[in-house]
Amino acid sequence: MPSQPPPPLPHFARTGHAAHCNRCLTGLPSSQIDVDAQTLAVGFYCLGTLDILGLLESKTNEVERKDWKEWIWEQVRTGSYGTGFKPGSYMTPESKSLSETDQFREFDPPHLIMTYVALLSLAILRDDFSKLDRQGITKFVRSCQREDGSFSSLPNSGDSDLREVYCAFAISSMLDDWSGVDVDRAIQYIRRCMSYEGGYGQEPSGEALGGTTYCALASLYLAPSSKHRDPGTSITPTERSRMIRWLVQNQTLEHGGFSGRTNKLADACYCFWCGASLHILGASPLVNSTTLTTFLSSCQFKFGGFAKAPNERPDPYHTYLSLAAISLFPPPSENKDDPNYEEWKNVSRIDPLLNATLETEKWIRRHVPAPSHYQTFESHEH
Amino acid sequence: MPRNSDDEDRKLYSERPEWADVTPVPQYQGLNPIAPIFYTPQYKDATEYFRGVISTGEKSERVLELTEAIIRMNPAHYTAWQYRYQTLIALKSPLDLELKLMDGIAIQFLKTYQVWHHRRLLLTALHDTPSSSSSQPAALAELAFISRVLMVDSKNYHTWSYRQWLLSYFDDVHLWTGEISFVERLLEEDVRNNSAWHHRFFVVFGRGQQQGEEDRPEVLKRELGYTKDQISLAPNNPSAWNYLRGILEQTKTPFSNLESFVQLYVSSEPPKQDILDLENPAPGESAELPCVAALEFLADIHEQAGADRVQKAIEIWKSLGDKYDTMRKKYWEYRIREALASS
Numbered sequence: 001m002p003s004q005p006p007p008p009l010p011h012f013a014r015t016g017h018a019a020h021c022n023r024c025l026t027g028l029p030s031s032q033i034d035v036d037a038q039t040l041a042v043g044f045y046c047l048g049t050l051d052i053l054g055l056l057e058s059k060t061n062e063v064e065r066k067d068w069k070e071w072i073w074e075q076v077r078t079g080s081y082g083t084g085f086k087p088g089s090y091m092t093p094e095s096k097s098l099s100e101t102d103q104f105r106e107f108d109p110p111h112l113i114m115t116y117v118a119l120l121s122l123a124i125l126r127d128d129f130s131k132l133d134r135q136g137i138t139k140f141v142r143s144c145q146r147e148d149g150s151f152s153s154l155p156n157s158g159d160s161d162l163r164e165v166y167c168a169f170a171i172s173s174m175l176d177d178w179s180g181v182d183v184d185r186a187i188q189y190i191r192r193c194m195s196y197e198g199g200y201g202q203e204p205s206g207e208a209l210g211g212t213t214y215c216a217l218a219s220l221y222l223a224p225s226s227k228h229r230d231p232g233t234s235i236t237p238t239e240r241s242r243m244i245r246w247l248v249q250n251q252t253l254e255h256g257g258f259s260g261r262t263n264k265l266a267d268a269c270y271c272f273w274c275g276a277s278l279h280i281l282g283a284s285p286l287v288n289s290t291t292l293t294t295f296l297s298s299c300q301f302k303f304g305g306f307a308k309a310p311n312e313r314p315d316p317y318h319t320y321l322s323l324a325a326i327s328l329f330p331p332p333s334e335n336k337d338d339p340n341y342e343e344w345k346n347v348s349r350i351d352p353l354l355n356a357t358l359e360t361e362k363w364i365r366r367h368v369p370a371p372s373h374y375q376t377f378e379s380h381e382h
Numbered sequence: 383m384p385r386n387s388d389d390e391d392r393k394l395y396s397e398r399p400e401w402a403d404v405t406p407v408p409q410y411q412g413l414n415p416i417a418p419i420f421y422t423p424q425y426k427d428a429t430e431y432f433r434g435v436i437s438t439g440e441k442s443e444r445v446l447e448l449t450e451a452i453i454r455m456n457p458a459h460y461t462a463w464q465y466r467y468q469t470l471i472a473l474k475s476p477l478d479l480e481l482k483l484m485d486g487i488a489i490q491f492l493k494t495y496q497v498w499h500h501r502r503l504l505l506t507a508l509h510d511t512p513s514s515s516s517s518q519p520a521a522l523a524e525l526a527f528i529s530r531v532l533m534v535d536s537k538n539y540h541t542w543s544y545r546q547w548l549l550s551y552f553d554d555v556h557l558w559t560g561e562i563s564f565v566e567r568l569l570e571e572d573v574r575n576n577s578a579w580h581h582r583f584f585v586v587f588g589r590g591q592q593q594g595e596e597d598r599p600e601v602l603k604r605e606l607g608y609t610k611d612q613i614s615l616a617p618n619n620p621s622a623w624n625y626l627r628g629i630l631e632q633t634k635t636p637f638s639n640l641e642s643f644v645q646l647y648v649s650s651e652p653p654k655q656d657i658l659d660l661e662n663p664a665p666g667e668s669a670e671l672p673c674v675a676a677l678e679f680l681a682d683i684h685e686q687a688g689a690d691r692v693q694k695a696i697e698i699w700k701s702l703g704d705k706y707d708t709m710r711k712k713y714w715e716y717r718i719r720e721a722l723a724s725s
Binding site for chain 2: 024025026027028029030032033034035036037038039040042043046064067068070071072074088089090091092093094095096098099101103104107108154157158159195196197201202203205206207208209244245246248249251253256261262263264283285286287288291
């Protein structure tokens with residue numbers, strides 16, 4: 001049976017995607033008040049989109065980039081809990097002296113997930129990290145780890161599930177300093193989140209879910225090797241097979257994209273979470289990139305941005321993750337006669353573990369660890 | 383004044399005499415902030431008074447009203463939640479009333495983490511308060527509330543996580559007993575509800591298993607029977623097949639024990655059964671056959687048997703890749719390569 005040619009690709013709305021994100025960086029309408037306490041995350045998805053499209057330099061100017069860096073640095077908080085970034089200025093009082101009181105230290109504290117996205121965003125903006133309080137960040141990560149090995153998003157409060165574990169691991173990897181993490185205890189926690197289906201739930205005993213499976217896997221592969229542990233070896237061969245089976249099963253027959261759970265509909269963000277998980281497991285050739293491309297292209301809003309599913313409204317989160325999925329799984333060669341093929345392929349490659357372009361990842365490795373680390377590294381190379 | 387009065391027509395805090403003693407604290411946004419939000423006057427006003435309250439450390443009835451107003455405008459405002467909780471504790475407010483108030487907010491903002499996090503804190507506080515004669519009625523009422531919410535959205539991840547947390551945290555036999563019939567009710571409505579299948583696994587093989595079901599062979603038999611029945615009603619349901627695999631692996635039962643059942647689902651025509659085999663219910667007349675999950679299962683049985691049966695597995699994987707599940711062709715080819723490499 002000859003295979004059918006893939007459906008034609010729509011025009012890739014490259015400048016539209018950049019415009020969508022630039023608009024959001026400039027401001028959000030009042031209907032978006034619910035992201036008030038996570039502004040830095042919105043900023044990361046917008047900046048990440050511009051970075052992955054290679055349009056940061058051409059679609060933003062130097063003054064804007066400098067202002068954004070300054071604003072991100074303004075979100076740094078230091079207290080007895082160490083140093084980290086808060087999600088934005090939603091709680092920050094106008095008076096500087098008031099913001100330094102114990103009251104505001106307690107109720108406007110740094111946030112673990114936001115600290116991860118702040119470091120990524122600053123790297124995208126090619127900050128030199130000379131202002132980074134590395135020991136303070138490590139202390140902050142340490143003060144978020146809980147008895148059961150998990151991490152809370154705020155010092156002593158907030159959510160604590162696999163998302164925070166991933167951020168603690170990614171931050172430690174970026175700093176090349178794991179002294180803030182009890183790695184073995186965290187890995188025990190990760191293992192307790194594994195479900196019978198093969199993926200990881202959000203917390204122990206939870207239903208297998210694409211996003212948190214990515215968090216678990218990326219954490220296990222970012223974890224430093226030690227005498228008794230190599231990257232990824234916390235997963236047995238049986239578990240690996242079961243995980244691959246479940247991930248592949250999540251690519252849905254109906255639309256060709258990935259769903260986040262068994263028997264759910266495809267969603268653009270899970271094309272990244274499940275696709276990147278397969279990539280980390282070395283199983284990316286098992287993804288059907290033909291149907292994946294068809295699905296993601298149908299989630300593209302023709303004036304820019306990606307939505308979670310066809311005919312929904314686009315947002316920066318789904319825009320960035322769709323592009324990150326396209327980066328890992330570009331349209332296959334069957335599409336090569338399509339006039340829009342080259343445009344869809346022209347997306348920067350990303351590092352699936354840190355979720356940043358290879359260039360940005362290189363910048364992170366070079367500038368985020370303490371300078372002495374880097375000198376040692378360089379002297380080894382020469 | 384009732385705390386949950388309608389927000390819409392309410393005056394700004396800056397116009398209300400009873401708030402005149404609080405100095406509102408404006409927000410510092412920075413000169414060129416990233417993604418600033420165009421606040422409504424109501425939100426800007428309420429958050430300025432919230433910062434004002436934080437700066438003095440006030441914990442009072444009116445703070446409860448203020449935080450509720452903010453939460454209704456932005457349910458993801460985790461600081462308002464956090465401060466609200468501390469205020470409730472400081473005032474020794476009746477937490478059962480707070481739960482009642484939160485019922486409506488939870489149903490309105492189902493997909494917000496904070497809604498559920500707040501309930502966990504409340505239930506934990508109810509559990510830990512020595513004066514409350516028993517926390518079990520609260521937990522039972524909470525289970526009933528969660529059931530109502532799941533009627534609105536039967537696959538909501540937060541709601542299910544919360545149910546699992548509640549059961550584990552209180553870990554009381556009276557709470558566990560109704561869970562299986564609850565799951566069955568949901569699966570009767572939608573047999574493809576994976577969250578319900580997952581919950582069943584959690585109840586039977588997870589935390590719930592100590593609770594009076596010591597006869598594990600009997601439990602396995604019951605679970606196999608139930609799952610086979612559900613598969614016969616809707617054979618192409620990955621949730622049921624994943625559950626089947628899960629219980630076999632959990633109990634270290636060989637897949638081959640189910641060979642005669644699986645055989646009923648692998649041909650293109652429904653099998654002709656002369657005698658009704660209750661152990662192995664056949665697919666219905668209208669079932670789409672062969673069933674991909676059954677073919678996959680049979681191939682796994684062949685592969686596990688090893689030797690010349692690996693070839694049979696390879697033939698099935700070929701048929702899946704070429705005919706029955708072409709979308710996952712690369713996966714089936716990978717299974718063939720893996721099997722050949724290890725045989």
